Amino acid sequence: MGQSQPIERLPVLVIEDEPVLRGEILDLVEHAGFSPVEATSVADAIRILEERMDIRIVYMDLDMPRSIKGIEIAATIRDRWPPIEIILTAAFFEEADITMPARAEFYPKPIQRDQIVAAMRRMTTHL
């Protein structure tokens, strides 16, 4: 069929336990033309990543998992799913404080929406 189909929206996994922030970032992801997938915890996120092979971008709040260092989870994601692009944010850390996984990008809280949108769009060109 010759008619155009809407471009399939790319799924972006949002790992954020703070409801207001999660709502905001889901809204941002959707407005930017992506398909948000929400995870409220690290365990939740790992399970989703294991089930859904189509996720190519992860947005993760490093402040979230208080019991485990968020940056280690990010490193784990990078190791287990090398193609996945990672966007990190944190209030507790600054970029200089952490060892960033390869290709990951960091935006301190409070995030500037246009920077996150630009980052996601830039990353889709890599895919």
Next chain:
Amino acid sequence: MSGMERLTRQHDWSSTALGAYGTWPQSLRTTVEIMLASGHAMCVMWGPDLTFLYNDAYAPFLGTRHPAALGKPAKVVWPDVWNDIEPLIERTFRGENCTFHELPMTMTRHGFEEETWWDFSYSPVREESGDVAGLLNVTSESTARVLALRQRDAAVKELRTSEGRLAALVEASSDSLYSMSPDWREMKQLDGRGFIANTDAPSVRWMDTYLFPEDRAEVSHSIDAAVTAAVPFELEHRVRRADGTVGWTFSRAVPVQGTDGRIVEWFGMAADVTARHQAEAALRESEAFMASVLASSTDCIKVLDLDGNLTFMSEGGMDVMEISDFNDVKGCPWPDFLKGDGVALAYGALEEARHGRSAHFVTPADTFAGTPRYWSVSVSPILGADGRTERILSVSRDITELEHAREKQQLLNGELAHRIKNTLSVVQAIAHQTLGQVTDECAMKAFGDRIAALAASHNLLTGQDWSSAQLDDVARSAVSTFGADRFMVSGPSIGIGPRATLSLSLMLHELATNAVKYGALSVPEGKVTLRWTVGDEKMDLVWQEQGGPPAVEPTRRGFGSRIIRMGLIGSGGVNLTYGTEGLTMEASAPLHQVQEA
């Protein structure tokens, strides 16, 4: 037959007043016989001429007159003493018994001359008619007695001299003198010499005068012991001084014995040792005070030798260092107790101390029992009389609690910064969710960016416990998201307070935002110079845009414009110039306001 007996028998008596031996009356014969037979020195003077007869023992009295004296009249024999003895002879012939004592005689009896003393006793001898016809002189030697007496006299004289010396000595001393009855119940006399009161007449109430009630038992005990053992009494004790105040005396008394060996009195001297005692008490008090200060300090106070080895540690210091026996660490090099940088810092401080300077540092160190602690350490020289460092004082204060509190505070500061930024994120999210549908995209972005600028400024403050931030950091942080390569930032290092940090962060954010929209940063070749200077009392900051379009004063003053005009400390002091090269902003503010917390 003795010499004198033979001489007497052979003598031609007929030529004497006595007449031939055969004609002598019985009384004369008997007297002469007794005399010649006696071992005592005797002589007889008989008849009208006082004819002289003597025995062997008497011969030495005569010296060279012997033996010619035999049969001579006494007056002829003793012309030299005749005047002395004639009256005695006369009295004897009148029937009296005359004696005289201790007549000195130089005699050669044992081959050498010696002084002798004699007692003479003249006894009348009556003849048959009852009249006194002669005189018998019986002598006895009193040399021994005389010599004994002489020795005694000499001894007495010597004693007097000695007593005089003693008296002079006693007089010269400032000590009080006293004499006591044998059992010490009575004080016979005391010369107080101004130190204590005098006792001129014997008194049994002397303790009332000289002793304080609470001291009596001790003094009495010592007295009893001395009296019982008859040994010198010696005691240092408190005494009531002449002016009634408390004094101290060193009192010593010796027993004086009578001829029968019994103690007749005690003689003593009491020295005023009040000053020494007070000095000693003051010293003891001072030493006790210093010791108690050292012991009660919770600082670890140590004295080191010049090589830094431990020679002393305070009691309280052993407690905090958990050392039970100083010998365990005595002589050990002190720096080796420290950890990390502390070892090098300690050796450096010792070197300073050896040169007479003090040093201070903070170091971790384990206690002797292995408990990890933090210490604030002061090392200072202990100078000798010559001004050179003799020993080294090291005082360590346990600041573990403080250090933990500091660490905790840093954690809390980090947590607080995190929460502020998180909260600002939530505020931003709520605002967007609430107003996003009814507000244009630009306004929402401006809001988000301002919130982000505010959050970034907080970041800078947490590094210094919310008290200050470096202006350079604030400036670079504020413009970082606008492309650092477009800015030339320069100025001296200066810390600014939290208020200035917030207002400057927001101001620079607005200036940069405007520059991107309308100013130098709206064209690729535009630049911004940001520089500041710091004077004694004020600081100036200049934002100068170059290479962009000519600046135009905005017709409407919005929130951003107001933030810029608030200046460095939120109260103005801003001058804006809209030049053809671009905007120039000059802001200045009093330094103390920029820096105040």
